[in-house]
Amino acid sequence: MSSGSSFRLHSRLLVDPDVTERFAGPAHLQALLDVEAALATAEATVGVIPAQSVGPIEAAARAELYDVPEIAREAANDGNVVIPLVRHLTAAVATRDPDAARYVHWGATSQDILDTALVLQLRSTVPTVAHHLRRATRAAREQAHRHADATMAGRTWLQQATPITFGLKAAGWADALHRTSGWLDTMLQGASVLQFGGAAGTLASLGSHGLEVADALAVQLGLTVPPIPWHTHRDRLAQLGCALGVAMGTVGKIGRDISLLAQTEVGEVTELSGPSRGGSSTMPHKRNPVSASVALAAAGRTPGLVATLLGAMLQEHERGVGGWQVEWDTLPDLVQVSAGGARAIADALEGLTVHPDRMGSNLDASGGVTTAESVAMALAESVGKHDAHDIVATACRQAQEEGLTVAEALAKHSTITRHLDPATIADRLSPAGYLGVTHEFIARVLSRVDRDG
Numbered sequence: 001m002s003s004g005s006s007f008r009l010h011s012r013l014l015v016d017p018d019v020t021e022r023f024a025g026p027a028h029l030q031a032l033l034d035v036e037a038a039l040a041t042a043e044a045t046v047g048v049i050p051a052q053s054v055g056p057i058e059a060a061a062r063a064e065l066y067d068v069p070e071i072a073r074e075a076a077n078d079g080n081v082v083i084p085l086v087r088h089l090t091a092a093v094a095t096r097d098p099d100a101a102r103y104v105h106w107g108a109t110s111q112d113i114l115d116t117a118l119v120l121q122l123r124s125t126v127p128t129v130a131h132h133l134r135r136a137t138r139a140a141r142e143q144a145h146r147h148a149d150a151t152m153a154g155r156t157w158l159q160q161a162t163p164i165t166f167g168l169k170a171a172g173w174a175d176a177l178h179r180t181s182g183w184l185d186t187m188l189q190g191a192s193v194l195q196f197g198g199a200a201g202t203l204a205s206l207g208s209h210g211l212e213v214a215d216a217l218a219v220q221l222g223l224t225v226p227p228i229p230w231h232t233h234r235d236r237l238a239q240l241g242c243a244l245g246v247a248m249g250t251v252g253k254i255g256r257d258i259s260l261l262a263q264t265e266v267g268e269v270t271e272l273s274g275p276s277r278g279g280s281s282t283m284p285h286k287r288n289p290v291s292a293s294v295a296l297a298a299a300g301r302t303p304g305l306v307a308t309l310l311g312a313m314l315q316e317h318e319r320g321v322g323g324w325q326v327e328w329d330t331l332p333d334l335v336q337v338s339a340g341g342a343r344a345i346a347d348a349l350e351g352l353t354v355h356p357d358r359m360g361s362n363l364d365a366s367g368g369v370t371t372a373e374s375v376a377m378a379l380a381e382s383v384g385k386h387d388a389h390d391i392v393a394t395a396c397r398q399a400q401e402e403g404l405t406v407a408e409a410l411a412k413h414s415t416i417t418r419h420l421d422p423a424t425i426a427d428r429l430s431p432a433g434y435l436g437v438t439h440e441f442i443a444r445v446l447s448r449v450d451r452d453g
Helices: 017-023 025-046 051-060 068-078 082-096 110-146 166-191 204-221 235-261 290-311 323-350 356-365 369-383 385-402 406-411 414-419 422-428 438-452
Strands: 151-156 159-165
Touching: 017 025, 017 110, 017 323, 025 051, 025 068, 025 082, 025 110, 025 204, 051 082, 068 082, 082 110, 110 166, 110 235, 110 323, 110 438, 151 356, 159 166, 159 356, 159 369, 159 438, 166 235, 166 438, 235 290, 235 323, 290 323, 369 385, 369 406, 369 414, 369 422, 385 406, 385 414, 406 414, 406 422
Parallel strands: none
Antiparallel strands: 151 159
C-alpha cells in the first residue's frame, strides 16, 4: 500500500490492499506501457515496423523510469493519461534509438491503450474478488456440514417462523456465493477482450495489416480478439460491473444475517474475536461484528457504482465524450470495494462461532409457537386447512395472552384434543421433527459445491 496524501486511514479495513495497489498510479502506468510494448512487438511480427525498434521500446516501457505525478499533471491538460505518456515514452526511446522512437504508439489511438490496459488490470484484480468468494463458499459449506442438525428458529419479517437448522441457513449462503463467483468468472472472461480500433474503429492507419496486428497484439497480451472494436459499446464492462454488484448484494445479505444473529439479545453466532478486534473505544465488553460490517459497507456502496457504469453506456457514435471518462475511476473503485467486501465475508464465515444451545433456548422462549403450523397441518386432515389454521391460531394467541405454553393452550381446545392425542401433539411440537427436507437441501448444496470445486 502506498503512503502519502492518497492513503486513507480506513483503506486496509474497507478494501483489499493488494487490489488497491494494482490500481495505483505506478501499476496503472505499467499496464499502459505493457500495451505499448506489446503493440510494438505485434507490429514488428507482422512487418509493419522494423524489428529492431522493439528492443528500445520495450526497454523504455518500465514505469519506474517515469515521474508518475508529472504525467498525471500533464494528463489534466491533455484530456487523458496516454497522450503525455506517449510523449515521455517517445522521448525515452529516442535516447536509446532515435529511429525506434518514430514507431512508438504506431497506428493506435489513446482509447485503445487505455481500454486494453484497463482490461489487463481487471484480469489481474477481479480474480482476487472471486478467490475471496470461493473462500467464503468453502467456509459456508463447512458450516452447513458441521451444523446440519443445529435446530434454530427460521425467521420471516424478523419474527420467529417455523424451525430450520443453521446448516440450512449456511447452505443457502454457500449456494448463493457459489453462483455469484461462477457468474463473476464468466463475466470476467467475457470482458477480457482486446480493444484495438484506431481513431474511429477502422484501423485505417495500418492499411491492410490491421487485422493481422490485432491478432498478434491479442496473442502478446493473452486476450481475445473481438469481432469488431468496442470503443463505445461498453456492455462487457457493464456486465462485469453488474456481476460485482450482485456478488456484493450476496455478501451483504450474509453480512446482515450474521450481524442480526450476533445481536446480544439473540447471541446465536459470534465473529472471531481477539485482543484488538471488534472492541469499542469506550465499552470494554463490546464484541462487534467487524467483518459483517465491512461486508455491509461494500454492499451499500456498490449499487451506486454499478448504476454509474450503466449510465456511462450511453456513448456517442464511434468515440464518446464524458461517458468513457466516467469509467476510469468507477470501475477500479467497484473492484476495490468488492474485493474488500468479499474478503470480509470470507473472514467472517471462516472465523464464525455458532452457539446451538442459544439457538435452542431462543426456540424454547417462544413457547412452541414455531411448530404451530405442524399441529395445524395434522389437525387439517380431520377438519380442513382453513378451520385448523384458525383453531391453532386462536390457541397461540391464548398462550401468549395467558402466559401458557402452546401445548397447554392446545390442550384446552376440545376440537384439537378430539382429533389429536397428547403424544401426537407433543411430537408435532418438536422442532427437530418439523424440518421437512432440510437435510436433503443441505446435501444437494454440499454435493454441488464439492463437484464444482
